[in-house]
Amino acid sequence: MDERSGMxxxxxxxxxxxxxxxxxxxxxxxxxxxxxxxxxxxxxRAYRLEELLPGGxxxxxxxxxxxxxxxxxxxxxxxxxxxxxxxxxxxxxPIPRIxxxxxxxxxxxxxxxxxxxxxxxxxxxxxxxxxxxxxEGAA
Amino acid sequence: MGGKDRIEKLLKAAGSEKRTTAATTGITKEFLIVSVGEALxxxxxxxxxxxxxxxxxxxxxxxxxxxxxxxxxxxVRGEIVPVLALSDILGLGETPAGSLKMVIIDQKFxxxxxxxxxxxxxxxxxxxxxxxxxxTRKTEDHMLTQExxxxxxxxxxxxxxxxxxxxxxx
Numbered sequence: 001m002d003e004r005s006g007m008x009x010x011x012x013x014x015x016x017x018x019x020x021x022x023x024x025x026x027x028x029x030x031x032x033x034x035x036x037x038x039x040x041x042x043x044x045r046a047y048r049l050e051e052l053l054p055g056g057x058x059x060x061x062x063x064x065x066x067x068x069x070x071x072x073x074x075x076x077x078x079x080x081x082x083x084x085x086x087x088x089x090x091x092x093x094p095i096p097r098i099x100x101x102x103x104x105x106x107x108x109x110x111x112x113x114x115x116x117x118x119x120x121x122x123x124x125x126x127x128x129x130x131x132x133x134x135x136e137g138a139a
Numbered sequence: 140m141g142g143k144d145r146i147e148k149l150l151k152a153a154g155s156e157k158r159t160t161a162a163t164t165g166i167t168k169e170f171l172i173v174s175v176g177e178a179l180x181x182x183x184x185x186x187x188x189x190x191x192x193x194x195x196x197x198x199x200x201x202x203x204x205x206x207x208x209x210x211x212x213x214x215v216r217g218e219i220v221p222v223l224a225l226s227d228i229l230g231l232g233e234t235p236a237g238s239l240k241m242v243i244i245d246q247k248f249x250x251x252x253x254x255x256x257x258x259x260x261x262x263x264x265x266x267x268x269x270x271x272x273x274x275t276r277k278t279e280d281h282m283l284t285q286e287x288x289x290x291x292x293x294x295x296x297x298x299x300x301x302x303x304x305x306x307x308x309x
Contacts, residue, residue: 052203053201053203054201054202054203054211099214099217099218099219100219101212101219101221102219102220102221102248102249103248104221104248104250104308105202105205105209105212105219105221108205108206108209108221109202109203109204109205110204110205111204112204113202113203113204114202114203116219117200117212117214117219119214119217124200124214126200
C-alpha cells in the first residue's frame with residue numbers, strides 16, 4: 001500500500017468470469033509458468049485460484065497448458081503458492097474507492113479471504129488476501 | 140419523505156402497490172408481507188430499508204469459506220451488503236433459485252434476503268398478534284415469535300432483534 005498517494009497496487013487475475021485483486025505487498029514473485037519455479041519448491045500450502053472461488057471452474061489444467069503462479073511472501077516461515085490460468089495485470093486503485101465488506105462478512109469468513117471490492121471498468125474486482133489462508137488453512 | 144411514504148414508493152418500484160389497512164381501533168404495527176418458499180413472513184417496516192428487483196441473479200457475488208446461509212454479497216450503490224438465505228436461518232426449506240426480489244433490512248448493519256414474492260403492506264392491530272412457541276427449535280434459533288392471520292393464512296413475524304443477536308448474524 002502506498003499510503004502517501006492513497007493508492008493500492010494490486011495484481012488482478014481474470015479467468016473463467018472471475019476477477020480478483022491481490023495486494024502486491026503479499027506477493028514475492030510472479031511466474032508466468034509455474035514449471036519455471038523448479039521442482040524443488042515445496043510450499044506449505046498451494047492453491048488453485050479457481051477452486052477457491054464459488055462459481056469458479058477449475059479446468060484441470062489441460063496437458064501442456066501453461067499455468068501461472070503467484071509466490072506469496074513468507075511470514076513465520078510458511079510459504080504459499082497460488083496457481084491460475086487467467087490473464088494477469090497490475091493496477092493502482094485509489095483506496096477511498098475500495099468498498100470494504102461489512103464486519104459481519106469478515107467475521108463469517110473462516111479464514112478471511114475477500115476483504116473488499118473495487119468497481120472497475122468491466123465489473124467488480126474482488127479484493128482478496130491469501131495471508132489467513134496460508135497461515136490457518138481453509139476451515 | 141416519511142417512513143410510510145418511503146416504503147410505499149419502494150413497493151411501487153418493486154412492482155407491488157398493494158396496501159391494505161385493517162379496520163382497527165387500537166395500536167397498529169405495519170408489516171411488509173413476503174413469501175419465502177411456501178411460508179408467509181411479516182417484517183416490521185421499522186427495519187425495512189429497500190425492496191427491489193435484482194436485475195441479474197449473477198449480481199449476487201458468492202463468497203468462499205462462509206456458512207451456507209450467507210449466499211454472497213451485492214453492491215447496492217457502492218455499499219457491499221450481505222445476502223442471507225433467510226429460509227435456511229428460519230428453517231423454511233430452500234430459497235427458490237429463481238428469486239430475484241430482494242428485501243434489505245437494517246438493524247446493526249444492512250442485510251439483504253431474497254424473497255419469492257412481495258405480497259402486501261398491512262397494518263395489524265397489535266391485539267391480532269399471537270405469540271408462537273416452537274418446541275422443535277432451540278429458543279435462540281426461534282425467530283418467528285409472533286404471527287397473525289392474513290387472508291386465511293398465517294404470517295410469521297420475523298423477530299429482527301433476535302435475528303441480529305442470533306448465532307447467524309452476531
